[in-house]
Amino acid sequence: MAKVSFSPRRENRHAAMQFIYMQDINKTEDLETALTLFFRQKDKPREFYAFAEELIKGTLEHVDTIDETIRTYAKNWDFSRIAKVDLAILRLAIYELLYCFHIPPIVSINEAIDLSKLFSTADSKRFINGILDAFKLKLHRPLRDASKQ
16 A cells, blocks of 8 residues: 655644644653654654644643633533544644644644544544534634734
8 A cells, every 4th residue: 555645744743643642541751752752753853743743742731721622612522531532633623723823723623624534433523523613613813814923
């Protein structure tokens, strides 16, 4: 089977989601060592994954706020029952929506949906889309434009 080629940004999001998932399953106190070991296993140099590292560190720094946002919009869902892969995808997307003003919100949402297609189930795709669709209504910025904040 041929290897699929993704844009650098998409490949970085894949790596970020994988690390966030891994961190949720097997938490480590030493983030820098964990990142070094993680990126060492990748097929590109660590410098290639600068965007992933930014996403990882930001998501983990703001995980409490992000998780509260997920709880708010995952109505009728027990947070502890959300699949770990779906949770990693949601955390990454909501981090981008809340803190990455240089990324148009619609891009973050579409990338999250694409991650769910690759790593999760059709039901999960609908679940993730539902949460992000409801959350985007709270954003006070254009969905298709990057903000200059």
